[in-house]
Amino acid sequence: MSGRTPALTPPDSALAPVRHPDAPAPGEPIGSHYEHCFGCGGEQPHGLHLAAKAGEGVSVTAEFLVRPEHQGAPGLAHGGLLATALDDTLGALNWLLRVISVTGRLETDYLRPVPVGSVLHLSAEVTAVDGRKIYATAEGRLNAPDGPVAVRADALFVEVKVEHFTENGRPEEIRAAMDDPDQIRRVRAFEVNP
């Protein structure tokens, strides 16, 4: 059973998404937006270590290996964690639009259990843009890009300014991020957005 609520249906005024001219080329790794991100950061020992790549149009793909740390039921991935995988893959779409946005709403369908040891092959694409609202969809397939669909999601991301992070985050982490030249470089990538 799956269906999209009205809040996730783009209005008639919504536009088709436009790939930014400086978006990473199809197949190019996108890299983590923050090394301590639970979804894609390299500095989170129990994190998903999600590795995303740019796709065609305004789309991305990503993979993650389900490890014992990710269990909910014995031998199976936790559902909230699978939502994290979908959410983080959707977040990588920011690099295709060159817009900073955060999840406003995420609706997830769980279609099959995901065993530990599986590789979840994720894909996400922006379907429409209406002002600051970015409508997107994602799915995760078991063990191959054309494997059975285990999870899927519809989402609304909302464009924000960098102050969303600097004004709301805990000062310790904000200071550390500001002192990290790699982090500043990642944020600067968005400042060229027309």
Ligand SMILES: CCCCCCCC/C=C\CCCCCCCC(=O)SCCNC(=O)CCNC(=O)[C@H](O)C(C)(C)COP(=O)(O)OP(=O)(O)OC[C@H]1O[C@@H](n2cnc3c(N)ncnc32)[C@H](O)[C@@H]1OP(=O)(O)O
């Ligand atoms: C030096 C520092 C370094 C910083 C590092 C920067 C690098 C970062 C780069 C890239 C980041 C990528 C991150 C990826 C990680 C994966 C994604 C996540 O997990 S993000 C975390 C989870 N999400 C939140 O924590 C959002 C919490 N919510 C909010 O902050 C606000 O509610 C927000 C921004 C979503 C909206 O608040 P408003 O005040 O700005 O705007 P309003 O007017 O409320 O909404 C705008 C439009 O969106 C609709 N909208 C908002 N929320 C909605 C909802 N839940 N359902 C339906 N529509 C919604 C509204 O109805 C409105 O629509 P109408 O313009 O009136 O047509």
